[in-house]
Amino acid sequence: MKLYLYFREATRSLLSSLQRTFLALLGISIGIASVIAMVSVGEIVKEEALRQFQELGTDFLVISNIADETKTGTGIIPLKSTVSIPRACPSLREFAPYAVTFSTVICSGKSWGSSVLGVTGNFHTVNKLLIDKGRPLSEVDQEMKNCVIGDRIAEQMRQIGITNMIGSKLLIFDHLFTIVGVVKQASENSLRPQEINDGVMIPYLTLKRITGNDQVTGIVGRLKKNTNVSAAVEQIQGIFDQIVREKKPYIQTASELIGQMNKQMNLLTMFLGIVGCIALVVGGVGVMNVMLVSVAERRREIGIRRALGARRRDIQGQFIVEAFLLCLFGGLAGIALGISGAYGISRFQQWHFFISQTPILLGFGVSAMVGLFFGFYPAWQASKLRPIEALRAN
Amino acid sequence: MTAELQTTPVIELKGIKKTFRVGVLDLPILKGIDLSIHKGEMTAITGTSGGGKSTLMNIIGLLDEPTAGAYSFEGREVINLDDDELSSIRNKKIGFVFQQFNLLPRLSAAENVAMPLLYRGESIRKSDTTARTFLEKVGMGDRADHNPMELSGGQQQRVAIARALAGNPSIILADEPTGALDSKVGQEIMDLFLRLNREDGITIVMITHDPRIATQCAKRCNICDGLIKRESEAVS
Numbered sequence: 001m002k003l004y005l006y007f008r009e010a011t012r013s014l015l016s017s018l019q020r021t022f023l024a025l026l027g028i029s030i031g032i033a034s035v036i037a038m039v040s041v042g043e044i045v046k047e048e049a050l051r052q053f054q055e056l057g058t059d060f061l062v063i064s065n066i067a068d069e070t071k072t073g074t075g076i077i078p079l080k081s082t083v084s085i086p087r088a089c090p091s092l093r094e095f096a097p098y099a100v101t102f103s104t105v106i107c108s109g110k111s112w113g114s115s116v117l118g119v120t121g122n123f124h125t126v127n128k129l130l131i132d133k134g135r136p137l138s139e140v141d142q143e144m145k146n147c148v149i150g151d152r153i154a155e156q157m158r159q160i161g162i163t164n165m166i167g168s169k170l171l172i173f174d175h176l177f178t179i180v181g182v183v184k185q186a187s188e189n190s191l192r193p194q195e196i197n198d199g200v201m202i203p204y205l206t207l208k209r210i211t212g213n214d215q216v217t218g219i220v221g222r223l224k225k226n227t228n229v230s231a232a233v234e235q236i237q238g239i240f241d242q243i244v245r246e247k248k249p250y251i252q253t254a255s256e257l258i259g260q261m262n263k264q265m266n267l268l269t270m271f272l273g274i275v276g277c278i279a280l281v282v283g284g285v286g287v288m289n290v291m292l293v294s295v296a297e298r299r300r301e302i303g304i305r306r307a308l309g310a311r312r313r314d315i316q317g318q319f320i321v322e323a324f325l326l327c328l329f330g331g332l333a334g335i336a337l338g339i340s341g342a343y344g345i346s347r348f349q350q351w352h353f354f355i356s357q358t359p360i361l362l363g364f365g366v367s368a369m370v371g372l373f374f375g376f377y378p379a380w381q382a383s384k385l386r387p388i389e390a391l392r393a394n
Numbered sequence: 395m396t397a398e399l400q401t402t403p404v405i406e407l408k409g410i411k412k413t414f415r416v417g418v419l420d421l422p423i424l425k426g427i428d429l430s431i432h433k434g435e436m437t438a439i440t441g442t443s444g445g446g447k448s449t450l451m452n453i454i455g456l457l458d459e460p461t462a463g464a465y466s467f468e469g470r471e472v473i474n475l476d477d478d479e480l481s482s483i484r485n486k487k488i489g490f491v492f493q494q495f496n497l498l499p500r501l502s503a504a505e506n507v508a509m510p511l512l513y514r515g516e517s518i519r520k521s522d523t524t525a526r527t528f529l530e531k532v533g534m535g536d537r538a539d540h541n542p543m544e545l546s547g548g549q550q551q552r553v554a555i556a557r558a559l560a561g562n563p564s565i566i567l568a569d570e571p572t573g574a575l576d577s578k579v580g581q582e583i584m585d586l587f588l589r590l591n592r593e594d595g596i597t598i599v600m601i602t603h604d605p606r607i608a609t610q611c612a613k614r615c616n617i618c619d620g621l622i623k624r625e626s627e628a629v630s
Contacts, residue, residue: 005512012500304496307457308510308557309485311478388458391496 002314003321010322013294024290025330028370031283032334032363033341035276039359040342042269048351049265052187053258056128059093059227060254062191063219063236078214079204081243085219088239091232094222096126099207099215100195105153106171110160114153115199116172118207124148124183126220127192134166134181142205147177150197151185172200173210191252193218229255277366283330284370291323291378302382303390312383319382323375324368331367335360402469404565404597405431405454410463412449423449424460425620431565436591436598438608441617447601448569450617454599455488455567456480468564485513489558493570495550497542503529503553504538510561521560528556532586548579555586559596566590568600572607584610 014021053060082097099118104111117123121139129136137148147170149157157165170177177200186196208214223232233251240249295302302315339355346353412424423446431437441447452458453465456472465472467483475483489510490496497506504525511521529538532552542550551571558566568587572580584607590596602608616624 002512002515004518008518016500300496301498304498305509305513306481307455307484307490307496309481309513309561311481311513314513386458388452391457391492 002317006314006317006321007325009318010325013298013318013322014325017294020290020294021326024287024326025333027283027286027290028280028327028330028367029283029334029337031276031280031370032331032367033337034279035273035366036335036338036359036363037341037345038272038276039269039362040338040355041345042265042272043356043358044342044346044351044353046262046265046269047354049261050258051352053191053254053261055187056191056254057222058255058258059223059225060126060191061092061221061223061232061236062193062252063221063240064217064250064252077216077243079208079216080214082216082219085236085239089232089235091224091227091235092221093224094122094126095219096120096123096221097204097216097219098123098193099204099213100193100199100217101207101211101213103173105200107157107168108160108162110156112153112156115195116207117193117195117199117201118204119201120204123201123220126222127186127196129186129196130184132182132184134179136181136183137201137203141180142203143209144203145175145177145206146180146203147172148181148183148201149179150183150195150199150201152198153200154182170200172202175210177202191220191254191257193220223253229253273362280366280370284327284374287323287326287330287371288374288378290326291319291375292381294322295319295378295382298382299385299390299393302385303387303393306385306387306390315385316379316383319379320372320375323379324371327367327371327375331364334367335363338363403430403432404468405429405599406464406466407454408464410450410453410460410465412446412453412458413461423620424453426463427617427620427622429615429622431597431599433564433597434591434595435613436587436611437600437613437615438611439599439601439615439617440603440605440608443603445617446620447603447617451567451569451599451601455490456484485510486561487564489561489563489566491551491554491558491566491568491571493573495542495547495554495574497550497553497557499542502539502541503534503545503556506542506553507557507560510557514561524560525556528560529553531559532556546579547575548582551575551583552586555583555590559590565597565599568598570601570603572602572604577606580604580607 079097086092086095097120101116101118103114103116105114119137121137121142124131124136132154134148137146149165149170154165157168162168165179165182168179170179183196186192223229233253236251237249305315338359342355343353407427407429410424410427411422414421414423427450439447439450449458453460459473467487472480472483498509501509504522507525507528508518508521511524512518526535526538529535532555534549534552534556537545537549537553542553545553571587572583575583587598587600588610591598600607600611608614612627614626615622
């Protein structure tokens with residue numbers, strides 16, 4: 001192998017026809033850039049989607065589908081039945097049953113329809129809710145007419161000119177409630193009860209006393225560390241089978257959901273990668289085209305080299321190295337281009353930008369492969385030229 | 395003057411035929427050439443254009459294969475050698491000089507001269523030294539780092555001759571080496587060949603259609619209609 005010779009000749013040849021080299025580089029760069037940008041965007045979207053769940057914690061768990069849908073606002077298990085659950089399921093670390101009803105909320109003569117959640121004192125910690133102003137509800141508030149409002153009610157109050165919400169009064173179920181806190185908007189698409197952002201949270205026992213409704217709509221909880229999630233889910237399922245036979249609760253855990261999302265998002269990334277690869281193949285065909293033209297243009301040179309004693313593999317080596325170098329430098333440019341592309345897209349979409357090594361390694365690997373693959377045929381053609389015919393060419 | 399009695403000629407052709415196929419017709423170009431070239435000889439191959447001179451040269455230079463006949467190079471049968479072996483013989487045993495010089499345009503004179511050595515596997519440094527020595531020999535020492543484009547025709551042909559010599563070949567094959575040059579420069583090139591033959595004993599085969607060039611060669615073969623019509627040894 002006279003690699004140094006092949007590299008020298010290939011570099012000279014590439015430098016001597018800059019326009020051709022540039023066009024080939026452009027094609028391959030765009031190809032590599034699209035692979036990298038696509039795969040990066042795929043990974044960023046995946047992280048973005050998972051972030052909402054990860055922020056909630058992988059130990060989060062929600063039990064739903066225990067309400068009776070025929071009668072809105074009424075559950076089928078009373079609060080006291082749920083008390084036994086933590087004892088029966090030792091892997092549950094925290095546990096917060098809640099009830100959802102619906103009421104008109106009146107404030108300064110304006111009225112809105114809103115969800116009203118009856119919550120326990122640990123509801124906001126289990127849901128990892130962030131307090132924007134004031135304080136969350138605690139056990140001390142039980143049976144008191146204090147409430148915490150979600151983001152939507154806060155926005156509506158702001159619209160009618162109320163900026164100092166803490167201490168303001170809301171009329172709910174014809175009872176006057178004092179706002180003690182405002183919850184920051186919780187990310188959507190998570191497992192949290194969706195009513196948190198839309199509604200008003202009041203103490204569970206207050207809700208029970210006013211409406212006479214003692215039925216739990218759902219339960220949020222947290223599992224202990226290193227718990228076998230599916231075993232815990234089965235256990236909880238078993239408990240519910242004993243409490244309520246006619247209805248199967250729907251138990252979702254963050255860790256399972258994250259696993260599913262991971263799978264889906266990996267599919268997405270793969271799909272995007274394939275789309276990028278198509279661009280790469282087009283770029284590779286461009287390189288092949290440029291190389292074939294180059295071989296055709298340089299037949300005489302090939303003939304001279306053959307007359308001077310270059311073997312077929314010397315000619316082939318020179319042209320493969322040329323294609324390889326094209327793809328390598330195209331790859332470098334493409335990596336830079338792809339990363340900037342991914343950065344631009346995530347800036348535009350306000351995603352958290354990051355770049356993992358996978359697309360970069362992929363880009364390098366693939367561009368080298370493309371170079372060798374698409375460089376091989378033209379190089380083989382060049383090496384197959386009969387010396388006498390090559391020499392005669394003009 | 396008698397030819398030196400060599401046990402093995404550098405080149406020995408026996409009954410070389412070459413037929414080209416044009417459409418459905420077989421066009422015989424060479425119809426049975428017998429030719430021996432011995433070490434130290436300077437041979438001119440003359441003939442009308444289209445008479446098969448270049449075809450014969452290409453066959454001698456292992457760039458083309460004859461349709462029939464036997465060819466031994468320094469006693470070695472070369473007709474059925476594979477491509478790598480032919481390349482190796484071209485690389486080590488044959489130096490080509492072309493009418494159009496055929497220097498590689500992107501390389502300097504020295505790099506052009508070094509090329510056969512590089513294909514042989516020599517290092518860049520060592521082959522560069524050898525190349526400069528040979529450029530010196532053909533009077534181009536001060537142009538070693540020039541590109542072919544910067545050189546005149548005569549200068550390019552000198553570089554090409556240095557390239558042909560650099561590999562220390564057994565024979566130099568020159569195909570109309572003065573054909574693209576004016577007669578004055580052509581004669582200078584011819585003088586260089588004569589000097590190399592006389593002083594260094596280099597074996598040279600030269601195609602030419604120019605009788606003024608041909609008469610300066612000790613041995614002349616006239617090819618006409620695919621056959622060697624006249625072989626003469628001139629006393630110069």
